[in-house]
Amino acid sequence: MPLTAPIRTHRKPRRNAPRTVLRAGVAGGVLSTIAVAGAAGTANAEPVTETIEMPTLSADLSTTVAQSAQATQQIALTMQTRAQLQTQEDTAVKNAATAAKKAKSKAEAEAKAKAEAKKKAEEAARAKAAAAARASRSSVRTELASSSTSTPSTTSSSTATGSAAAIVSYVEARIGDAYVMGSTGPNAFDCSGLVQAAYRTVGVDLPRVSQDQSTSGTQVSLSNVQPGDILYWGSAGSAYHVAIYVGDGKFVGAQNPSDGVVEHDLSYDQPTGAVRVL
Structure with a gap:
């Protein structure tokens, strides 16, 4: 079959x-x-x-499979969202770093510009001060030129009295002593040391340096100097040399290491001004 x-x-x-x-x-x-x-x-x-x-x-298995697919899609969407957020965060960090770098460069440029401006201002101030100093020296030279025709006081040491005579006698007795920078006696002096030592004999304590000694009394014209007055070279307050006027158109001072303490006529080295302390 x-x-x-x-x-x-x-x-x-x-x-x-x-x-x-x-x-x-x-x-x-x-x-x-x-x-x-x-x-x-x-x-x-x-x-x-x-x-x-x-x-x-069965229907339950179908539902489970569908839910699993939806879950997979949700995970993929979540990962995509996280990736986008990370990209945005990275971009924000990069932009912030760039902005900070630009801000730093700008701050450094501004600081440099301020420093340069300050330097230029200081240089301008120094130039202005130098110009003022030159003008002052020019004015002093003009005054000296006009006063050179005037005859300084011819008061001699013999006619000086009191403290002035004692100061003149002291510096004249020091003629021939050595010049030593920083010395104030008794056998060696620098210019301001000699002046200080001379005034100390009459109980007057003068400042140590010539700059201060040039402003220690009343300014007097060179045509009206008297024995015992302090002569100075340079501007008042910034003098670089001082000596004692002894009368008869002469002064005594600790001149330099070669000459020591000497006496010279005013014409030897015309002083800038004079100060009367007594």
Whole structure:
């Protein structure tokens, strides 16, 4: 007897269902029945039928698969959002660093400009002071030129009296002593040291340096100097040399290391001005 096998079949679903459902199996329950009938060698053999049940994709499994797909999509979206935020943060940090660098460069440029402006202002001030000093020296020279025709007081040491005579006698007695920078006697002097020592003999304590001694009394004109007055060279307050006027158009001073304490006529080295202390 010929072998026959009745087979129940189902058509495959169309591809309009979600891919995740297709991968899980055919939607709905599928029952396939395979009947196999054969002859066992006799005409009286009965047909044998065998049924195979295929797994069924339940609604819960479909829902789970769909939820898993949605979760995967949500994770991907979250990762994309984080990537965008990180990019924005990196950009913000980069922009902040660039802005800070520009601000620093600007601050350094402003500081440099201020320093240069300050330096220029200081240089201008020094130039102005130098110009004023030159003008002052020029004025002094003009005054000296006009007073050079005047005859200084010819009062001699013999006519000086009191403290002035004592000061004149002291410096004249020191003629021939050595000039030593910083010395105030008794046998060596520098210019201001000699003047200070002379005035100390009459109880007057003068400042130590010539700059201060040139402003220690009343300024007098060179045409009106008297014995005992202090003569100075340079501007009052910034004099670089001092000596004592002794009368008869002469002065005594600690001149330099070569000459020591000497007496000279005023014409030897015209002083700038004079100060009267007594």
